[in-house]
Amino acid sequence: MKIRDILKEKPQTIEAHESVTQAAKIMTDRSIGSLPVVEKGKTVGFLTDRDIVTRVCSAGTSPTDCRVQDVMTPRLLSCNSEDDLETAASLMKEHKVRRLAVHDESKQLLGVISLGDITQFEQRSGSEAMQTICTPG
Helix, strand or coil: CEHHHCCCCCCCCEECCCEHHHHHHHHHHHCCCEEEEEECCEEEEEEEHHHHHHHHHCCCCCHHHCEHHHHCECCCCEEECCCEHHHHHHHHHHHCCCEEEEECCCCCEEEEEEHHHHHHHCHHHHHHHHHHHHCCC
């Protein structure tokens, strides 16, 4: 099965210059745990609820004083919408991540695929990736 076959609607994004408070509000309102971060129309990173907790709250910094670009994870792992689910699961396993940005051939962001999405459609690949990703280092 191809990644494009299970993609949901285009994801909510956040601009890199926005406040972490704004990002947290979007995450809360949409019941999501991550946001692709964009700058001038290009995807430049991910911001997760864990990023907010570990890089803002634990440092005692106010989320209203922090910009998304200051606390996001700039390493952006992505795959192509024409890739197989197995390819995405392997990439997640290799890099121990739970989400990948999905781009088309012209590098336009189409969506985000999560480990949970894969496990719904590829029980064996998803479970194996989940076990590897969740096993301490």
